[in-house]
Amino acid sequence: MGGHTLSEYKTDIQIAREANKKSIQEIGAKLDIPSEHLLPYGHDKAKISAEFINSVQGNEKGKLILVTAINPTPAGEGKTTTTVGLGDGLNRIGKKAAICIREASLGPNFGMKGGAAGGGYAQVVPMEDMNLHFTGDFHAITSAHNLLSAMIDNHIYWGNELDIDIRRIAWKRVVDMNDRALRQITASLGGVANGFPREAGFDITVASEVMAILCLAKDIKDLETRLGDMIVAYRRDKTPVFCRDLKADGAMAVLLKDAIQPNLVQTLENNPAFVHGGPFANIAHGCNSVVATTTALKVADYVVTEAGFGADLGAEKFMNIKCRKAGLAPDAVVLVATVRAMKMNGGVAKADLGEENVDAVNNGCANLGRHISNLKSFGVPVVVAINHFVTDTEAEVQAVKDYVAKQGSEAVLCKHWAHGSAGVEDLAHKVVQMADSGMANFAPLYPDEMSLFEKIETIAKRIYHADEVLADKTVREQLRSWEAQGYGHLPVCMAKTQYSFSTDPNLRGAPTGHSVPIREVRLSAGAGFIVVVCGQIMTMPGLPRSPSAEVIRFNHDGVIEGLF
Incomplete structure (x- = not known):
């Protein structure tokens, strides 16, 4: 996830394998979870019992920190890596903190990307188990x-x-x-x-x-x-x-009796991590489970969680669907960006990202700026985390910091990939200051009673900055019939490309003047949202020409390789 490939660095899988793990009972003890309420799956992972979860409902709630990102680019942003790094960083500065992330799907693991548990020295372990069958x-x-x-x-x-x-x-x-x-x-x-x-x-x-x-x-x-x-x-x-x-x-x-119980594992620095659930971030809401997040908030003072894809999808759904349904409210938001991604948004080809180009950084910052203002519209304070790559120059980093300052926020350089919690202390202090300040005045973007089509328009215009929503008669009639059946109060779950604010994956930056065409709408009556499909969205991906599965194997030492 961190994306650093210089040969002097160890690979993510090497680092994960050298982890000095503690027993899961020791990790549970950090959150005052007695060992009899940990249902162990081996020595390094466990489920948390429903009895324990019920017993802590009277506890005071901790502070909730959401980690989100700019629109993803092939350059890599490192959202999970930053989530893990920040969790470690908060513990390093003496805070009782936990992280909450999603479980990995086998399909993508053997397809495009290999594993998904952070990267470098900001990882969750056991890496192989989490990327394979985990707890089933x-x-x-x-x-x-x-x-x-x-x-x-x-x-x-x-x-x-x-x-x-x-x-x-x-x-x-x-x-x-x-x-x-x-x-x-x-x-x-x-x-x-x-x-x-x-x-x-x-x-x-x-x-x-x-x-x-x-x-x-x-x-x-x-x-x-x-x-x-x-x-x-x-x-x-x-x-x-x-x-x-x-x-x-x-x-x-x-x-599903065991599956609904949250899984507890640990970071490389032996800090508690809840890894539970993994809804598609396009067709669903793309967040860690409500049970895991709400439990973490009752046993930790700070909980760092992430939402899928860029802030236009993941954070919007986190706020408008998950927070609305679960009665949650984030106290601070961390927006992850990289200098490389800014350059890519500024028109630089992937092969040329290693060369200094301050102009391209400045040109690409529009995408970042829009995400900042969008997030602030939910009434939450925002800090930008610049996930550091070794090829970043001081001038390029400063360009991002200067741009963010003009937007009324602060950008903090983070080196957790290379240095673990020691590289993210500045961000940890900033997040604590924001979360404890009481600055957050969270509200979802639209009320329950707004009509379904107006909810779609609100997101399209306020988050995507589109001029209009295009929907034919059958779509509008379908929405009206659901309203008549009593589903009008549900939030909407936008399914669109993650690569752009628009429905065109090639339109980078901060486009305006575009339209949002709705292909179809689906009712998820049990989950409690209306899925709005814009453009081409796959609910069954295919494997690429050379899938990751071709290089995943046991090596001569009997150890798994290729998952990263």
């Missing part, structure tokens, strides 16, 4: 989701008492792998014994509504209620068929 949460979600799929087809096979229109089944199957061949399939071939042939398809597990629900549910009872609320199909008269109509919600909740 994603497998449980896959099983629960596909149990419902099986029960839908089984119900139709045995006479279709609910009168499901098999042309209008909205529930796909899922697998936690990038497999484009499964995007669109024909199911139930092979004659009478196998049911009625129909078109179907697969999404990747992280795009499942079950994943979004697990990450928004308060407890197992809330989880079961939300599962029951999911719409799985429609009848010929277009009335919805709910998961509870198929009596699948109880069994699905049973399959």
Whole structure:
């Protein structure tokens, strides 16, 4: 994630392997979690019991710090690395701090990027486990989701008492792998014994509504209620068929009984890290679970969490969906940027990023500036973290600092990738000062009672700085019909490219004068939001020409290599 590739540095995986880990009981003790409430998965990871979570509800809440970033570029920003580094930095300056991040999906691990647990000397361990099966949460979600799929087809096979229109089944199957061949399939071939042939398809597990629900549910009872609320199909008269109509919600909740309990692991510096949930940051809200974040806030004085992709997607959904649903309010926001990304936004090709170019840095800062003003519109104080790369020059770093100062914020140079917590003390002090100042006056961008289309327009105009939202008659009618059915109070979850404020991934910087075309809208009634699909969004990615899986293997020493 840090992106540094100079040969004198150790690789992320080498650093992770040399970690001096402590037992998970020792890590739990830092947050006053008794060992009997840690359900161990080996020696270095554990789930936190529901009993313990219930027992700390009366505790005072700690301060919540959100880490977000500019629009991602191929140059790399290091949002997770900064989240981990800041958590370590806060502990270094004597604060009781925990971090909260998402779990990694197997699909991307074996596809484009390899692992996702920070980088350099700001990592969460055990790295291999976290990037593979971890504690089995994603497998449980896959099983629960596909149990419902099986029960839908089984119900139709045995006479279709609910009168499901098999042309209008909205529930796909899922697998936690990038497999484009499964995007669109024909199911139930092979004659009478196998049911009625129909078109179907697969999404990747992280795009499942079950994943979004697990990450928004308060407890197992809330989880079961939300599962029951999911719409799985429609009848010929277009009335919805709910998961509870198929009596699948109880069994699905049973399959998820362990998965809803947060996972505790540690950073390289033996500080506590909650790693739980992993909803797609495009089609869902892209944040760590509500259970993990709210538990961390009851046992730590400062909690550092991150949201998926750039601030126009991740932070907006964190504020408008997660905070709204869970009664959370961030006390400070850290916006991660790199000099390299500024240069790329300023028109420099990736191959030329190593050369000093202050003009390009200045030209690229518009993207950063817009994110700063957007975040401030939520009523939260913002600090910019410049994630340092060895090729950055003093003049380039100063250019970013000067630009940010003109925006009424401060930019702090951070060297956590190379130096761990020692390289991020300045940021830690600044974050404490902001979080403790009471400056935050958080409010979501729109009220619950605003119409669904107005909510979409509010985000498009205020966050993306678009001129208009383009939606045809069927989309507008669909939104109105959901309002009539009682779903008008739900927040909207924008699914668009992460690479630009616009829906065109090639439009960098801070574009204006663009439109936001809506392709389709989907109701996630259990998760509690309306998904608004803008442009081309994949819910089942494919593997690249040379997938990471080709280089992941055991080496001669029997150690895994290639995950980074």
